[in-house]
Amino acid sequence: MSLSAKDKETVKAFWAKVSGRAGDIGSDAVARMLTVYPQTKTYFSHWKDLSPGSAPVRKHGGIVVASITDAVNKIDDLAGSLLTLSELHAFTLRVDPANFKILAQNILVVLATMFPVDFTPEVHMALDKFLGALARALSEKYR
Amino acid sequence: MHNNQQGKMVAWTDFERATIKDIFSKIDYEIVGPAAISRCLIVYPWTQRYFAGFGNLYNAAAITSNPKVAAHGKVVMQGLEKAVKNMDNIKATFTELSTLHSEKLQVDPDNFMLLGDCLAIVVASQLGKDFTPEVHAAFQKFLAVVVSSLRRQYY
Numbered sequence: 007m008s009l010s011a012k013d014k015e016t017v018k019a020f021w022a023k024v025s026g027r028a029g030d031i032g033s034d035a036v037a038r039m040l041t042v043y044p045q046t047k048t049y050f051s052h053w054k055d056l057s058p059g060s061a062p063v064r065k066h067g068g069i070v071v072a073s074i075t076d077a078v079n080k081i082d083d084l085a086g087s088l089l090t091l092s093e094l095h096a097f098t099l100r101v102d103p104a105n106f107k108i109l110a111q112n113i114l115v116v117l118a119t120m121f122p123v124d125f126t127p128e129v130h131m132a133l134d135k136f137l138g139a140l141a142r143a144l145s146e147k148y149r
Numbered sequence: 150m151h152n153n154q155q156g157k158m159v160a161w162t163d164f165e166r167a168t169i170k171d172i173f174s175k176i177d178y179e180i181v182g183p184a185a186i187s188r189c190l191i192v193y194p195w196t197q198r199y200f201a202g203f204g205n206l207y208n209a210a211a212i213t214s215n216p217k218v219a220a221h222g223k224v225v226m227q228g229l230e231k232a233v234k235n236m237d238n239i240k241a242t243f244t245e246l247s248t249l250h251s252e253k254l255q256v257d258p259d260n261f262m263l264l265g266d267c268l269a270i271v272v273a274s275q276l277g278k279d280f281t282p283e284v285h286a287a288f289q290k291f292l293a294v295v296v297s298s299l300r301r302q303y304y
Contacts, residue, residue, distance in 0.1 A: 034282075037282050038282045038285055040282075041282035041283060041285070041286050042282065042285050042286040042289045043289075058281075058282050111266055111269075114266075114270060115269055115270055115273045115280075115285065116273075118270040118271075118273040118274040119273045119274065119276070119277050119278060119280050120277075122274035122275070122277065125270075125274060126209075127187065127188045127191040127192055127209055127213070128191070128209055130188065130191075130192050130270065131191060131192040134192055
């Protein structure tokens with residue numbers, strides 16, 4: 007399910023539209039992930055506060071969405087551009103890759119709440135493929 | 150994997166019950182059902198394998214305007230409404246539907262959550278910021294119970 011030229015165009019165009027709210031998108035997606043899929047909290051036991059809107063959640067949301075924006079800009083070489091992040095997730099964080107899909111779904115839900123008109127089925131599919139490709143690039147160094 | 154679910158009910162909090170009933174009272178079945186099914190067929194095109202008799206599913210526009218797809222969306226919402234009305238016994242409520250999907254329709258049960266994910270997204274776009282993380286969690290739990298009940302008769 008690799009990204010076609012049209013998928014890349016769709017992702018870039020949509021992301022350009024929404025990146026003004028990047029901070030909110032990231033924060034809400036992480037908050038939702040922790041609330042809706044509480045097993046993901048196991049990776050954040052070092053945080054003082056895991057509630058939606060808390061400082062660690064907002065900060066982490068910002069980090070995640072900045073990486074996504076970076077990946078959109080380097081969409082033609084996701085494996086290359088995510089090499090360091092993949093090593094981080096593989097050797098240090100050791101996040102089970104199944105969780106990438108969970109976070110992806112939460113990102114899509116947030117986009118649906120914030121951009122109901124622009125988040126058409128076509129955009130949804132392109133973004134779902136993109137986040138899947140991102141997840142694969144992130145898993146690259148695991149084994 | 151055991152199937153010793155006798156007498157073991159899903160525990161719903163007051164918030165979860167109220168939230169599910171509230172969501173289903175707010176959403177328009179005529180919009181949400183068709184939108185969720187067509188989104189599923191577009192975003193996960195392999196699910197089209199179960200709708201060979203529906204006519205033109207050639208592209209997103211065809212799927213979105215297909216009357217059989219829309220009709221099926223409403224059928225799905227009516228099924229979900231039964232679960233909302235019987236939240237304490239969704240398992241029993243869906244026994245026949247589960248058998249139908251397993252034996253007659255032969256749907257790979259992994260597809261149920263694909264439709265569930267699309268439904269969450271359509272409901273999210275309808276409710277906007279009212280679809281808070283807590284409301285989302287209640288809805289996701291409801292979907293998980295529905296999917297589990299639909300999987301139950303597969304063997």
